[in-house]
Amino acid sequence: MTVYVGVEDLCRLVASVGVEPFIAGIADRIESDFRRWREFDKAPRYASHSPDGVIELMPAADRRRFSFKYVNGHPKNTRLGLQTVAAFGVLADVDTGYPVLLSEMTVLTALRTAATSALAARYLARPDSRTMALIGLGAQSEFQALGFRALLGIERLQVWDIDPAAIAKFRANMAGLGFHVTAARSAPDAVLGADVITTVTADKAQATILSDNMVGAGIHINAVGGDCPGKTELAPAILSRGTVFVEYPEQTRIEGEIQQMPADFPVTELWRVFAGEAPGRSSADEITIFDSVGFGIEDFSALSYVHALIEGRDDLPRLDLIVAPGDPRNLFGLVREPQPEQRAA
Amino acid sequence: MTVYVGVEDLCRLVASVGVEPFIAGIADRIESDFRRWREFDKAPRYASHSPDGVIELMPAADRRRFSFKYVNGHPKNTRLGLQTVAAFGVLADVDTGYPVLLSEMTVLTALRTAATSALAARYLARPDSRTMALIGLGAQSEFQALGFRALLGIERLQVWDIDPAAIAKFRANMAGLGFHVTAARSAPDAVLGADVITTVTADKAQATILSDNMVGAGIHINAVGGDCPGKTELAPAILSRGTVFVEYPEQTRIEGEIQQMPADFPVTELWRVFAGEAPGRSSADEITIFDSVGFGIEDFSALSYVHALIEGRDDLPRLDLIVAPGDPRNLFGLVREPQPEQRAA
CATH class of the missing domain: 3.40.50.720 (NAD(P)-binding Rossmann-like Domain)
Structure with a gap:
């Protein structure tokens, strides 16, 4: 099952850690992840442009974890009372391909962008x-x-x-x-x-x-x-x-x-x-x-930081994103005769 | 708010429509979407390969909707009792960049692959x-x-x-x-x-x-x-x-x-x-x-079909993936003093 951290839970998590320590925690991750730059799968983000904005997918991966962020950029959104930039992201296990965390990343992107900026400034x-x-x-x-x-x-x-x-x-x-x-x-x-x-x-x-x-x-x-x-x-x-x-x-x-x-x-x-x-x-x-x-590795770092923070917590919602049939080859059994015990718990 | 269709709800939806009509419904969408091929933003999928498998992001978009699928391929997973192919996908609104649907796509991929195969065979x-x-x-x-x-x-x-x-x-x-x-x-x-x-x-x-x-x-x-x-x-x-x-x-x-x-x-x-x-x-x-x-457009078609099927239903879970503050520029207000009424409803 995939842990879900929505806006409300992410904000609660940030408030419990404190905004400045939270940014510093992400910055530490970014610094250590950037130092092992060559270990990462890197690619320019995928961008789909439209008249009013852009929707992007930003992937990154090392040997253990794969991450991506979905993020838009629509400057006119504020006129509709919507966010200019809204985002969510996923952290997945490279060995199995299974997602372990789905998190809001609108707030998290603001935090990781500040972390990257401040970290760069510490050197520059x-x-x-x-x-x-x-x-x-x-x-x-x-x-x-x-x-x-x-x-x-x-x-x-x-x-x-x-x-x-x-x-x-x-x-x-x-x-x-x-x-x-x-x-x-x-x-x-x-x-x-x-x-x-x-x-x-x-x-x-x-x-x-x-x-x-x-x-x-x-x-x-x-x-x-x-x-x-x-x-x-x-x-x-x-x-x-x-x-x-x-x-x-x-x-x-x-x-x-x-x-x-x-x-x-x-x-x-x-x-x-x-x-x-x-x-x-x-x-x-x-x-x-x-x-x-x-860049995608900054999102990887931010999601890894959140994942480490929530490790062991059982009060966060789980999503049945992935099928868990008794026999993995028996996907059809799920739709032919849906039985609660056969489905994702 | 983003509608969430997990494995359990997707299977229930398929069972209520019937597997064959569901596949035929996706095939109709694929046929009409492929016929307007030139209207789509297209790209080869992004693939991150590891020793035991691959994780992919498959985007597609027309002028109204953007979609992507996250999907893995790990043949050895069956030995661990896990799916070889597991997937989920998102349908988003191009005008605002906001996601409208997050759906499991492990079962849905099997359905859309069958729909594409059978549709191709009807011509071939x-x-x-x-x-x-x-x-x-x-x-x-x-x-x-x-x-x-x-x-x-x-x-x-x-x-x-x-x-x-x-x-x-x-x-x-x-x-x-x-x-x-x-x-x-x-x-x-x-x-x-x-x-x-x-x-x-x-x-x-x-x-x-x-x-x-x-x-x-x-x-x-x-x-x-x-x-x-x-x-x-x-x-x-x-x-x-x-x-x-x-x-x-x-x-x-x-x-x-x-x-x-x-x-x-x-x-x-x-x-x-x-x-x-x-x-x-x-x-x-x-x-x-x-x-x-x-190909990504087939996932676009499948997600569009599911989205149309569930239109107007208010019994499916909603995810607070996107912040909904009173003032979209006041993201910080959410983490400084979290107040329930300021957060995503």
């Missing part, structure tokens, strides 16, 4: 970074803030969104959490004096959230929002001035900020930095850029 | 076909038999399996269903006088279930078991003598019987036959071969 941002500009105050913004405090000690946030309601929502959510939050009057205002800039806007369009003159020496940019063809946030000149780090070049060249650059534009794979095979930040003046698009 | 077998040789009496065999009766009027079965227990299981399952079943003493014995030969064996190996001298003029071969790299059932000479029909050449050349043939070996796409763009059988003497591997 200046160690004395304390102030982050946060541009785009949608569904993922608070998770990014907490991830950066958990892993980097970021406590000062200079935030900006074109929608005042998003700023108000962010302020209300962060109240009492111990951050020093300043609402900026514009994106250029938000980045003034920041050590780290996180862009996490949602428009499915080529946008220039950051122009070249907004980015000073020594900055680390965590570019999260540009994650599908035709959707970018940074001026190309910034990419040329900085050092660009990516998850999986085959995918990022199609979906990331570097879709604006030539096919041979130099990038460093993040896993090589985590594994000590490539340098992260090399000087205090360097501009480092994490061109984040999200 | 001689119309006066009454006798089918059925080689390989595993989990899918009874479904094939019922599919061929529902769509073709096949009533006489000459069956064979290397395992006597599988023959006994098949006979017991088919008792009282009105078929004339003869247990053969060998594969060559089974095919004697048959109009249609169905091979549906499970070994993940290059096997010769049918050798050239076993196949006479006018036969239709429904080759179901050869469906992944290194797994075939037919002697190459049979393929050269016959006319080969396939679902999606890009996938079948990797996975089907024709993996044994040169890359330019001529094949006819089944959808073109259904759409009247290519001939099916052209003479009573022709050997026709359906090199079946299974």
Whole structure:
């Protein structure tokens, strides 16, 4: 039987662990999984584009576990009161092919994206970074803030969104959490004096959230929002001035900020930095850029973390996704004469 | 909320409709979906191979719906009392990216495979076909038999399996269903006088279930078991003598019987036959071969059929796979202070 973790149970699990420790726990998994990068089956995600959005399948596997995430991206959904990004995922046993966990991943994706961002920044941002500009105050913004405090000690946030309601929502959510939050009057205002800039806007369009003159020496940019063809946030000149780090070049060249650059534009794979095979930040003046698009191994890590957390719990629902007949070759017996004891328990 | 159809509910649904009408219902969907082939987003399935098996993701989409199936193939599983092939699938709304149905597909795959086989045979077998040789009496065999009766009027079965227990299981399952079943003493014995030969064996190996001298003029071969790299059932000479029909050449050349043939070996796409763009059988003497591997659109059709059947029913379980917060941008509100009324209903 497959354990089911729906939205309600996942939120309860996160609340019981605490958001920051939960993000840190996923980050630990991502770090150790990325360090054994060569052991994974990897592929660019499968994307089915439609006029209003995209639906994607993101697989990853090592020798023990296979995972995939189903995720959509529909910027117009918010107008209908629906999530821009909704997701669920499965962890399965490679030896038998049987799914062991089906989990919601809308909340979990926000947590794992924050974990990846903060983990990358621990290798790429200046160690004395304390102030982050946060541009785009949608569904993922608070998770990014907490991830950066958990892993980097970021406590000062200079935030900006074109929608005042998003700023108000962010302020209300962060109240009492111990951050020093300043609402900026514009994106250029938000980045003034920041050590780290996180862009996490949602428009499915080529946008220039950051122009070249907004980015000073020594900055680390965590570019999260540009994650599908035709959707970018940074001026190309910034990419040329900085050092660009990516998850999986085959995918990022199609979906990331570097879709604006030539096919041979130099990038460093993040896993090589985590594994000590490539340098992260090399000087205090360097501009480092994490061109984040999200990769299947991060979902693998997040699902593995959840699976480990719930191990041994018998209070979570089980799904009869897989037939359990007495004789596995007797599938027909199930539909010919359905008998409760022959069916999945 | 996503409707959930587990094994128990799917079996109940099949039993209430009847196995043969259910297969015929899926076949109608497959026929009409294949006829509008050009409207679909198509891709070879994603396959992750391991020493003992394979895990696959099979997507398909038209302008309204996206579907995918998760399916494994682990021949050794039967030794552990597990299914060789286990599967589940999702139907989602293209406009919003939200999943509307999550269904078991182990049983449903057997039904849709039988539907595809029988539908292909209606175009490819001689119309006066009454006798089918059925080689390989595993989990899918009874479904094939019922599919061929529902769509073709096949009533006489000459069956064979290397395992006597599988023959006994098949006979017991088919008792009282009105078929004339003869247990053969060998594969060559089974095919004697048959109009249609169905091979549906499970070994993940290059096997010769049918050798050239076993196949006479006018036969239709429904080759179901050869469906992944290194797994075939037919002697190459049979393929050269016959006319080969396939679902999606890009996938079948990797996975089907024709993996044994040169890359330019001529094949006819089944959808073109259904759409009247290519001939099916052209003479009573022709050997026709359906090199079946299974394709995502067939799962799309099967899920669509189930979704239509359960429309309006409120007695099936719902899964809180997707967050439903008051404000879609306020995902964080769910984990910060979980309040029942803010969560998925």
